[in-house]
Amino acid sequence: MAFPAISRPPLHLPSSSFKNIAATAPSTPTPHSPAQSHLDTISSDPILSAFLSPDFNPTQFSSSALSSGSAASRIEKLQEGLRLLDTQLRHEVLSRHQDLLHQLSSIKAAESNLTSLRSSVSSLQSSLRHARSELSDPHRLISAQTLQLNNLHSTSLLLQYSIRTLRLIQKLKNLVNSQPDPSKWDLSKAAQFHREILTLYNESHLSGIEVVDVELKWVIDMGSKIREEGMKVFEKGLESFNQPEVGLGLQVFYNMGELRGTVDGLVSKYKQMGVKSVSNALDMKAISGGGGGGYGGGGPGGIHRHGTPQIGGGAKAREALWQRMSDCMDQLHSTVLAVWHLQRVLSKKRDPFTHILLLDEVIQEGDPMLTDRVWDALVKSFASQMKSVFTASSFVKEIFTMGYPKLLSMIENLLERISRDTDVKEVPPALTLEGKEQMIASIEIFQTAFLALCLSRLSDHVNSVFSVSNRGSVPSKEHISRMISRIREEIEAVKLDAHLTLRVLREISKVLILFAERAEYQISTGPEARQITGPATPAQLKNFMLCQHLQEVHTRVTVIISGLPSVAVDVLSAGLGTIYGVAGDSVTSLFQAMLDRLESCILQIHNQNFGSLTVDSAMDNNASPYMEDLQKSVLHFRTEFLSRLLPSSGAISAETENICMRLVRSMACRVLVFFIRHASLVRPLSESGKLRMAKDMAELELAVSYLFPVEQLGAPYRALRAFRPVIFLETSQLGSSPLLNDLPPSVVLHHLYSRAPEDLQSPLQRNKLTPLQYSLWMDSQGEDQIWKGVKATLDDYAATIRARGDKEFSPVYPLMMKVGSSLMKNES
Numbered sequence: 001m002a003f004p005a006i007s008r009p010p011l012h013l014p015s016s017s018f019k020n021i022a023a024t025a026p027s028t029p030t031p032h033s034p035a036q037s038h039l040d041t042i043s044s045d046p047i048l049s050a051f052l053s054p055d056f057n058p059t060q061f062s063s064s065a066l067s068s069g070s071a072a073s074r075i076e077k078l079q080e081g082l083r084l085l086d087t088q089l090r091h092e093v094l095s096r097h098q099d100l101l102h103q104l105s106s107i108k109a110a111e112s113n114l115t116s117l118r119s120s121v122s123s124l125q126s127s128l129r130h131a132r133s134e135l136s137d138p139h140r141l142i143s144a145q146t147l148q149l150n151n152l153h154s155t156s157l158l159l160q161y162s163i164r165t166l167r168l169i170q171k172l173k174n175l176v177n178s179q180p181d182p183s184k185w186d187l188s189k190a191a192q193f194h195r196e197i198l199t200l201y202n203e204s205h206l207s208g209i210e211v212v213d214v215e216l217k218w219v220i221d222m223g224s225k226i227r228e229e230g231m232k233v234f235e236k237g238l239e240s241f242n243q244p245e246v247g248l249g250l251q252v253f254y255n256m257g258e259l260r261g262t263v264d265g266l267v268s269k270y271k272q273m274g275v276k277s278v279s280n281a282l283d284m285k286a287i288s289g290g291g292g293g294g295y296g297g298g299g300p301g302g303i304h305r306h307g308t309p310q311i312g313g314g315a316k317a318r319e320a321l322w323q324r325m326s327d328c329m330d331q332l333h334s335t336v337l338a339v340w341h342l343q344r345v346l347s348k349k350r351d352p353f354t355h356i357l358l359l360d361e362v363i364q365e366g367d368p369m370l371t372d373r374v375w376d377a378l379v380k381s382f383a384s385q386m387k388s389v390f391t392a393s394s395f396v397k398e399i400f401t402m403g404y405p406k407l408l409s410m411i412e413n414l415l416e417r418i419s420r421d422t423d424v425k426e427v428p429p430a431l432t433l434e435g436k437e438q439m440i441a442s443i444e445i446f447q448t449a450f451l452a453l454c455l456s457r458l459s460d461h462v463n464s465v466f467s468v469s470n471r472g473s474v475p476s477k478e479h480i481s482r483m484i485s486r487i488r489e490e491i492e493a494v495k496l497d498a499h500l501t502l503r504v505l506r507e508i509s510k511v512l513i514l515f516a517e518r519a520e521y522q523i524s525t526g527p528e529a530r531q532i533t534g535p536a537t538p539a540q541l542k543n544f545m546l547c548q549h550l551q552e553v554h555t556r557v558t559v560i561i562s563g564l565p566s567v568a569v570d571v572l573s574a575g576l577g578t579i580y581g582v583a584g585d586s587v588t589s590l591f592q593a594m595l596d597r598l599e600s601c602i603l604q605i606h607n608q609n610f611g612s613l614t615v616d617s618a619m620d621n622n623a624s625p626y627m628e629d630l631q632k633s634v635l636h637f638r639t640e641f642l643s644r645l646l647p648s649s650g651a652i653s654a655e656t657e658n659i660c661m662r663l664v665r666s667m668a669c670r671v672l673v674f675f676i677r678h679a680s681l682v683r684p685l686s687e688s689g690k691l692r693m694a695k696d697m698a699e700l701e702l703a704v705s706y707l708f709p710v711e712q713l714g715a716p717y718r719a720l721r722a723f724r725p726v727i728f729l730e731t732s733q734l735g736s737s738p739l740l741n742d743l744p745p746s747v748v749l750h751h752l753y754s755r756a757p758e759d760l761q762s763p764l765q766r767n768k769l770t771p772l773q774y775s776l777w778m779d780s781q782g783e784d785q786i787w788k789g790v791k792a793t794l795d796d797y798a799a800t801i802r803a804r805g806d807k808e809f810s811p812v813y814p815l816m817m818k819v820g821s822s823l824m825k826n827e828s
Helices: 015-023 034-044 048-052 058-068 071-095 097-177 187-203 210-240 243-255 259-281 284-290 314-348 358-362 370-392 394-402 404-421 433-441 444-465 477-494 498-522 538-563 566-607 625-645 659-680 687-707 715-726 738-742 745-753 771-779 783-804 812-827
Strands: none
Touching (some): 034 071, 058 071, 097 187, 187 210, 444 477, 477 498, 498 566, 538 625, 566 625, 659 687, 659 715
């Protein structure tokens, strides 16, 4: 489709310019002015209004016109808009004619002013060129002279520094040449000169001055000699622990500015020496070579793989290993002591000019001390080597495990020597407590193996004593002796070290518990173990043997540890307590049966008539029937049972008293207490009955002496001896008698019932109990509760007397009230 050409007017402005012109018009057009009408026409037209938009897109407008199908009408519309614009522009020019003329005159005035300004600027530029020409020559002269002065000054300084350097070099030469022997040089001063020369040379940039460069080579060579001589003095002082020599060596390297590097190098050197000594000590190849054969060479004394010596070489290799370990300990001691000595001198010496502490130059805040650095490296190396040989060499593992006490002794001796040799007032020791514990911990792997081996050896002895093949049989005395000897050997092997001793004792305690458990399984129970009427049965004999073995173990182990600290006894208390308990359990049922039999004999005292005996029967030499039964039982027990359990010597003391003796003592005391209790319950008690009871007491004392020496029974025996005269005292004499101090209040109160009228019933009668029932109740009560029962009978008696209207109480009543009141007073 062809579009007709659009003729354009000679003046064309964009719509935005048109809007700006309209906005800046000096006068607002009236609603009926032509300008306003044209603007309204364009803005209201749907096609022409698009040209007033700031984001008008010609391409989009053309595309829209072509796609609408009315391109010709659009062209006509556009031409109409152009005509409106031309009309508007002419109107604007005509309406602002005066303003445009005024602006044109202002432009002409500005052009005139610019012409005048150009003339002034040209004059100013001419003046500046004249001034520049007058100032440039003096400036060039001043610059040249300033450069010359600076060069002269620099040259003067170089000459001064060069002369000073040459003089220092000459002083160093004079110092060196004054003594042909380098060992007699003043090394400290020479080091100071050397450092000053090099510092002056470098800081003053003297490189390139021929005369100085020629001398500098000699200075550098001399510095090497000074270092060499200084190091000789340094190392000699460290080897001999000579503080002045070490101080001189430190001062030399401080003056040379190389103190920290030199000290660090020495510390590293000592680290390597210590680590190497540890490696050499556990070098199985070297050990086997020194022990009479090559490493894995296959000859006699050689070491196979896994570090196992060949037949015939084990002893030599073992001796070589311990000797190398001893040498290693000496080397570690020397290494740590040398580093500590170096640290000690550093902590004391100050530079004589600056008064700076040399230690502060070597160790910065927060850095570890020199000894800590070296010791930490040594401990890590030692621990690593120990762990390595434990897993890689069965030979070394066996030696160090079985000989752990010796290995531990070596370590502790090393630690003790270092601590002792570095114990100097106002100087920190070489080792801290933590450092010592780290060294001990490095061989802990062998300690664990040693304790396991100790437990295994002792457990094997217990298993051999109670072997499966001999199940049910009682071990022999030889088995017990060997086990106790093994325990003694284990303690003797470690007794020099307190901590290791305690650890071994813990393992021994486990073994004692194991032994007690195995023995407990062997104890016979049932009727055969408890029978007391006939001779000892095989089951009882077996229990007796087990009891004796347990007693022997308990006694001998107690003797073994008697010289050890109390903490050792505490460690073994569990094991020994278990042994003691099982030993008692093996015969407890028998002793209980014997005691029950003796108590049943004593209970027959209540079948004896002590109230109506004649004097002749009371003075009869024969014992009472119940006492005869008791005597026969005691003699039977002594012959059949106790003779097999108690020492044959018959000498009993607190030191030799064993478990069975304590059981017999307990039984004898119970018999006396039980008899006194039931003798006090006898009612009525005539004068002839008192004679019979006194005779029974004498017979009882004789019978109990077959069980245990009565004079060693303490309070029960004193009570028996006191009760015999008490029964013969008048009631009026009882209240003040000192014999009452040896008698329990319940015995006195019950005896007083035998002196009381029938109206005053005993608790036994009041509660209608049998003597056995009342005795069992008394066993479970204290003296205060027994008094409450007695007090109830006294209150009943008092009520009866008052009810009858009697004016007097029995003399027994106030006495019993007094005894009871004193009992309550003592309890409170």
